[in-house]
Structure formats: structure tokens, C-alpha cells
Amino acid sequence: MKTIKLIFAIMAAMVLAVSCGQKKAQKVLVLYYSQTDNTKLVAEDIAGKLGADIERIEAVNPYDGDFMQTIERCMQERKDGVIPEIMPLKSKIAKYDVIFIGYPIWFGTYAPPITKFLQEVDLSEKIVVPFCTFGSGGLESSMADLVNVQPNAQIIAGYGVRAARLDAMPAEVDQFLKENGFISGEYVKLGAFPEPHEVSEAETAIFDAATGDYPMMHAKAKMVATREIPNGTEYFFIAEDQPREAREDMPPAGELQVYVNVVGDEKPVFTKVVR
Numbered sequence: 001m002k003t004i005k006l007i008f009a010i011m012a013a014m015v016l017a018v019s020c021g022q023k024k025a026q027k028v029l030v031l032y033y034s035q036t037d038n039t040k041l042v043a044e045d046i047a048g049k050l051g052a053d054i055e056r057i058e059a060v061n062p063y064d065g066d067f068m069q070t071i072e073r074c075m076q077e078r079k080d081g082v083i084p085e086i087m088p089l090k091s092k093i094a095k096y097d098v099i100f101i102g103y104p105i106w107f108g109t110y111a112p113p114i115t116k117f118l119q120e121v122d123l124s125e126k127i128v129v130p131f132c133t134f135g136s137g138g139l140e141s142s143m144a145d146l147v148n149v150q151p152n153a154q155i156i157a158g159y160g161v162r163a164a165r166l167d168a169m170p171a172e173v174d175q176f177l178k179e180n181g182f183i184s185g186e187y188v189k190l191g192a193f194p195e196p197h198e199v200s201e202a203e204t205a206i207f208d209a210a211t212g213d214y215p216m217m218h219a220k221a222k223m224v225a226t227r228e229i230p231n232g233t234e235y236f237f238i239a240e241d242q243p244r245e246a247r248e249d250m251p252p253a254g255e256l257q258v259y260v261n262v263v264g265d266e267k268p269v270f271t272k273v274v275r
């Protein structure tokens with residue numbers, strides 16, 4: 001009898017030890033808005049890797065025009081202070097610990113259906129992970145807006161990718177999810193950039209090759225720092241965008257930070273611009 005009691009006591013202690021040692025599994029929801037399905041691809045990749053629930057946010061009056069029609073509708077709405085209504089969400093936010101929020105960058109921040117969502121929801125105490133797609137950049141500025149409107153959420157520095165670099169996205173998402181502890185596994189820990197120095201001719205040529213055919217930027221590289229990345233080098237340029245005619249649908253002139261990857265013999269590509 002004593003032996004049986006002892007066995008039960010040991011088993012109970014083992015169950016307790018296991019349950020105390022285990023972190024409660026976090027419930028994760030991936031929510032996103034996407035007009036032309038770039039952000040949808042990222043959302044599906046993240047949800048697939050995490051086994052998370054996923055839902056697309058829809059505008060009641062969808063943005064279903066082409067690029068210029070969307071720009072024009074959006075500019076008019078901004079002028080009129082209109083934020084479009086969205087369809088009610090099926091997901092119950094209260095059920096989740098972690099919310100990934102995905103969006104395309106429109107005019108330097110999240111697209112208006114996300115503005116509406118963030119007005120209607122309270123993300124206090126939730127872990128919030130922004131992710132986005134863009135022509136040239138906007139992760140940092142959209143994150144600053146997100147912090148302003150949801151000051152009590154625990155917002156993690158997010159992931160952003162250019163629409164032109166979606167091929168690189170699955171590997172970058174893998175690295176991002178590992179770095180932030182959402183999945184386990186080996187990943188490359190990148191070193192910090194050293195202090196920038198004045199650009200050389202060769203570095204200017206790399207900058208020009210990476211940015212020259214991008215119509216929204218007419219910039220001149222001034223300073224640079226580099227660090228090693230898998231199979232190549234990442235350049236962090238400080239550049240000056242040249243003044244041009246002021247237009248609401250064009251980014252302003254001024255100082256830019258431009259990140260450029262050079263991998264093997266491939267043409268240099270810029271990965272993001274921070275304005």
C-alpha cells in the first residue's frame with residue numbers, strides 16, 4: 001500500500017513539474033487587409049508557419065479600382081476626413097494573446113481599413129505584431145501610428161517587405177518568427193551596423209544601381225555603413241532625396257535611410273527606405 005501511495009505521489013509531482021515548466025500556449029490570430037493580395041501572401045505564410053487562425057479585414061465599400069483610382073479615392077477621403085467602414089470581424093479578439101496585424105502601406109502608413117479596425121478595437125495587454133508590404137517602405141512610420149492609437153498594447157517591432165521582393169519573404173518571415181521566439185530553430189544573428197562613413201565611388205555606384213530605376217526616389221547617397229548577411233553584404237545608406245514639385249501623392253524630399261542588399265553577383269536591391 002505504501003509503495004502504491006509513493007508511486008502516486010511521484011506521478012503527481014511529475015505532472016506538476018511538467019505543467020509548471022510548460023509555458024501556456026499562446027493563441028495567435030493573423031488579421032490583415034490586402035487590396036492586391038501582396039499582404040495576403042505574407043499573412044498566409046505567417047499563419048501557416050504558426051498554425052494560427054487567420055482572417056481578412058474587408059471594407060464595406062471595397063477599394064476595387066486600379067492603382068490611380070485607389071490613389072484618387074484615398075486622397076479625397078483624406079481631404080474629407082472619411083475613414084471607410086469595415087465588415088464585422090468573425091474572430092473574437094478577446095480569445096487571443098497575440099495578434100499579427102498586416103497591411104499595405106498607403107501614404108506612409110497602414111491602409112484606411114486598418115485605421116478603422118484600430119479605432120474600433122481595444123488591444124490593451126495584447127502582444128501585437130505588425131507586418132506590411134510596400135513599394136519602398138513605411139513599416140517604421142506605421143508602427144509609430146499604431147503605438148499612438150493603441151498605447152496599451154505590447155507592440156513588437158514588425159516585419160515589412162517590398163512588393164518587388166516577395167520572393168525573399170518566406171525565408172525572411174522564418175528568420176523573423178525565430179528571432180522573436182514565435183517558432184524555434186536555428187537562425188542567423190546579424191551584427192550591428194558600425195558608424196556610417198562618407199560614401200566612396202564604388203558605394204555610390206551600388207546605391208545608384210539599387211535605387212536608380214525606382215520612380216519615387218531621386219536620391220544621392222552621402223554616408224554608409226555595412227554588415228555581413230548570409231551570402232552577402234547589407235548597406236545602410238544615409239541619402240538626400242532631391243527637391244521636386246510638391247505633390248500629395250509623392251513622398252517629400254529630405255533625408256532618407258536606404259537599406260540595400262548585395263548577394264553574390266546579383267544586382268543590388270534596396271530592401272526598404274525609412275523617411
Ligand SMILES: Cc1cc2nc3c(=O)[nH]c(=O)nc-3n(C[C@H](O)[C@H](O)[C@H](O)COP(=O)(O)O)c2cc1C
Nearest residue numbers: 034035036037038039104105106107108135136137
Ligand atoms: C493608395 C496607395 C498608396 C500607396 N502608398 C504607398 C506609400 O506611401 N509607400 C509605399 O512604399 N508604397 C505605397 N503603396 C504601394 C503598396 O503599399 C504596395 O503595392 C503593397 O504591396 C500593396 O499591398 P496589397 O497587395 O496587400 O494591397 C501604395 C499603394 C496604393 C494603392
